[in-house]
Every structure is written in structure tokens, then in C-alpha cells.
Amino acid sequence: SISYMKEDNEGNMWYVAKNRAGVFRLQEDYTYQHVTTPFLLLSGRFIHGFESFYPYAADRMIIGTEDGFAHYSSRPVSRGYGELSVYITLAEALHQDSVFYYGSPFPAKEMTKGYKFNHRNNLIRFTFASPVYDSPGTTEYSFILDGYDNEWSPWSKTYYKEYSNLPDDRFTFLVKARNQLGIESLPDSLVFSIDHPWYKTPLAYLGYLVAGLCIAFLLVKFIRWRIEVSSRRERLNNQRIYQAKEQDYKRQALEAEKEIIRIRNEKLQAEMILRDKELANQAMNLVRKNEFLNELKEEMNRLRQSCSDDGIGRKVLEIITRINREVDSNKQREIFESAFDEVHEDFLGRLKARYPNLTPAELRLCAFLKMNIPTKEIAPLLNISVRGVEICRYRVRKKMGISREINLTTLLLGV
Structure with missing residues (x-):
């Protein structure tokens, strides 16, 4: 609300409203221009009911305030405000x-x-x-x-x-x-x-540079060390692989060698079995031949006794003599014994090493028993009786120190 208003001689309207001053300046076209900016310094400095504006000259105004007077002019402001x-x-x-x-x-x-x-x-x-x-x-x-x-x-x-x-x-x-x-x-x-x-600071940057160079140097050394360790591990790994392959090759070679030895042993065993069979057949042939000659000799003896002709008797006697020479001949037995010793050389060697008290005849008996030749057929091969073969078997048992419950042929097969 307006608390004070005054018109000057030039038609300008001065006022105070809400403790703020202003002026409506009359223009040449009879309109008014509202001016408030120059009076902002006086805001709040009026005493309500005692406002006072005194125009003492053209464009000059004295304004009363709570602490004195203020001077206003529309001309340029004083030097202090500029x-x-x-x-x-x-x-x-x-x-x-x-x-x-x-x-x-x-x-x-x-x-x-x-x-x-x-x-x-x-x-x-x-x-x-x-x-x-x-x-x-x-x-x-x-x-x-x-x-x-x-x-x-x-x-x-x-x-x-x-x-x-x-x-x-x-x-x-x-x-x-x-x-x-x-x-x-x-x-x-x-x-x-x-x-x-x-x-x-520059010193810190220098330290950073030195530290960076040291870190770079250590990093290079670390990378080289890692490369060297990796190379060494690779070499060791390759060496282990090579050694493993070498061991595998050696194992394969050893297995191959064992297989060759096994095949060779099987072949030798087969040859041994074959030669044992041949030797057994030869022994049987020798036994049958001697049996046949003995039977023939007995027939000739009966013929000589029943014949009254002296000429025929002499002739039969000559035949009997030749038969006796053939039965007693050691040539064929020597050939058999030589072949037998050749076939059973390893067996006889092992048996003699284990039982050194056995005689050559007892060793040969053990070989015949190993060949599963019956006692009856062993007798003529050893040129002894069946009773002699039994006695010889008893002596072998005694020298080997085996009881009656143990089969001698089974024991000899395991030697």
C-alpha cells in the first residue's frame, strides 16, 4: 500500500510504498515512466507516517530518512558510486x-x-x-x-x-x-x-623410473627363468618319454626273446619227446628182436634134439651158435645206449648232480623209468633179469632216500 505521495512542479509523482521509494516521471507525450532503481539504496530507511520529499530545484529532490536526508538527481551519479x-x-x-x-x-x-x-x-x-x-x-x-x-x-x-x-x-x-x-x-x-x-616430486619420479627399470629387469629375468624352467621341464619330459619308450622297447625285446626261447624250448621239448619215442621204439625193437631170437634158439634146440641125422644136427648147432652170438652182441646195444645218453644228457646230469651216489646202470634205469618203459622190457635193455631190475630199483630208492609211498617214476618225471 502507498503510505506517501507528492506531485512536484513538473508533474512528477513521488511516492513511498512498503518502505520503498519511487517516482512516476511525466514524459513529453504525457505518459509516465516508473523509476525505482535509483532509490533502492533507501529501501527500509523511511519512518512510516513521516515520509518527506522536498524539490528545492528542477531535477533536485531532498528526501527525508530515519537517519538524515538523501539527495537525488536524475543526472549522472556521483563519483563514489561509479x-x-x-x-x-x-x-x-x-x-x-x-x-x-x-x-x-x-x-x-x-x-x-x-x-x-x-x-x-x-x-x-x-x-x-x-x-x-x-x-x-x-x-x-x-x-x-x-x-x-x-x-x-x-x-x-x-x-x-x-x-x-x-x-x-x-x-x-x-x-x-x-x-x-x-x-x-x-x-x-x-x-x-x-x-x-x-x-x-622429481626425486619420486626418479625413484619411480629406477623402480620401473628394476621391475622391468626382474620381469625379464623372471620371464627368462620361466622359459628356462619350461625348457628344462620339456627336456626332462622328453627324456622321460624317451626312457619310457626305451624301456618299452627293451621290454618288448625281452618278451620277444622270451617268446623265442619259449618257442625254442617247445621245439626242443618236442624234439626230445620225438627222440624219446624213437628211442623207446628202438628199445622195443631191440627187445622184440632178442625175444624172437631166443624163441628161435629154443625151437632150434628142440629140433636138434629130435633129429637123428648128425649132419642136420651139426647144421642146427651152427645156427644156434650164430643166434647166441647175435643175442650176446653189444654192437646194437652200444648204438642204443649212445643215442639214449645223447637224448637224456641233461636229465642224467641233473640227476647225477642231485644224487651223486647213483651208478651209471642206476642212472640208465632212471632214464628208462622216465620214458615209462615197463620193468619187463627194461630187463633185456640192461641185460639183466626182471628180478635184477627190481633189485636195482630198490637200490635207487634207498640212495635217493624216498619212502615206499612215493612213486619213483612220478619223482623222476619232475627232475
Whole structure:
């Protein structure tokens, strides 16, 4: 609501509404222009019911406020408002509990170089102000830390700013002010830098380089060692494979040799069996021949006794004599015995080594028994009686130390 209104001599309408002043200025076309911006500095400074506007001259107005008078003119404003400025008045390194900048309207030479601070736990505070004396509470500030902030901060009446744990870099702090009329000042600035941490110093980079070279060297050695180990393992593996194949070849060769020996032994065994059969047949033939000659001799003896003719008797006697010579002849027996000894040489050797007390005749009896030749047929082969064969068998049993329950032929087959 309007608490005060006044018309001046030029037709302009001055007013106060909600403790804010303004004017409706009359134009040449008899329209009004509403002007409020120049009076923003007076907002809230009127006493309700005691507002006062006094035009003492053309385009000159004295305005009463709670703490005095204000002068207004539509002509260019005074020099003080056109030179709005802002200054950084104090800069503190709170982590070092020190002040490194006290403010100066004329920057010193060292300011262009900036200030340096330790990277660890850094905490920087900037205090700034604008020398506005007619309305200091309405000044607003905006700031930016170049190299850290992305944009200017919103306008506010805060007159300080703190930054903590800044990264290592070079920074420029800038601040500007704005008065109630919206006039902005030129920014003030302060340059400073945060030192690199120890792990970003040239010495650290040199250490990184040395460490990298050492790691590369160790890596190369490790790779070479791995290659050497792999090659050695491959050689050992190939050697094991070669040895396994060699052992397999030797085993196959040994098996082949054993098979050859087995086949050879089977062949020798078969030959032995064949020769045993031949020898047995030869022995049987010899026995049958002697039996036949003995029977023939007995027939001739009966013929000689029954014959009365002396000539025929003499002739029969000659035949009997020849038969006796043939029966007693050792030539055929010697051939048989030579073949028998050749066939049973190994058997006779083993038997003699085990029982050295056996005589040659007893050894030959054992061989005949091994050939499963009956006792009756062994007698003529040994040129002894059947009773003599039995006696010889008894002596063999006694020398071998075997009881009557053990079969002698079965024992000889296992020798």
C-alpha cells in the first residue's frame, strides 16, 4: 500500500510504498515512466507516517530518512558510486596458523609469483571487503578459485571463503562485489600454489623410473627363468618319454626273446619227446628182436634134439651158435645206449648232480623209468633179469632216500 505521495512542479509523482521509494516521471507525450532503481539504496530507511520529499530545484529532490536526508538527481551519479571496488583484505593458512597476505590495493611484486603451501592437510581462508560506506550491509560478493572451481559462486553477503585439502596445483582466487544498484566491481585476485606431495616430486619420479627399470629387469629375468624352467621341464619330459619308450622297447625285446626261447624250448621239448619215442621204439625193437631170437634158439634146440641125422644136427648147432652170438652182441646195444645218453644228457646230469651216489646202470634205469618203459622190457635193455631190475630199483630208492609211498617214476618225471 502507498503510505506517501507528492506531485512536484513538473508533474512528477513521488511516492513511498512498503518502505520503498519511487517516482512516476511525466514524459513529453504525457505518459509516465516508473523509476525505482535509483532509490533502492533507501529501501527500509523511511519512518512510516513521516515520509518527506522536498524539490528545492528542477531535477533536485531532498528526501527525508530515519537517519538524515538523501539527495537525488536524475543526472549522472556521483563519483563514489561509479568507482565500486573490492579488495582481498586477509589471506590465512589455517593449517600453519599463519597469515600470509594482509591485503594491498597495489599488488606487491611477490603477489605475481604467488605463495606456496604444503600439500598435506592444507586449509586456506580468504577475507575480502568492498569500501562502501553509505550502505555497507547491501554489498554482495561472488568469488571463484581458478583451477579448482568451475564457475563463479552465487552472489551472497558472505565476506570470507575457506578451501581445504586442495590438490597440488597453481590457483588464483578472484572476488568481485556488487552494490544494491547492481553495479559490479572489477575482481581482485591473489595467486598461490600447493606444493606437490612427496610422491609427485622429481626425486619420486626418479625413484619411480629406477623402480620401473628394476621391475622391468626382474620381469625379464623372471620371464627368462620361466622359459628356462619350461625348457628344462620339456627336456626332462622328453627324456622321460624317451626312457619310457626305451624301456618299452627293451621290454618288448625281452618278451620277444622270451617268446623265442619259449618257442625254442617247445621245439626242443618236442624234439626230445620225438627222440624219446624213437628211442623207446628202438628199445622195443631191440627187445622184440632178442625175444624172437631166443624163441628161435629154443625151437632150434628142440629140433636138434629130435633129429637123428648128425649132419642136420651139426647144421642146427651152427645156427644156434650164430643166434647166441647175435643175442650176446653189444654192437646194437652200444648204438642204443649212445643215442639214449645223447637224448637224456641233461636229465642224467641233473640227476647225477642231485644224487651223486647213483651208478651209471642206476642212472640208465632212471632214464628208462622216465620214458615209462615197463620193468619187463627194461630187463633185456640192461641185460639183466626182471628180478635184477627190481633189485636195482630198490637200490635207487634207498640212495635217493624216498619212502615206499612215493612213486619213483612220478619223482623222476619232475627232475
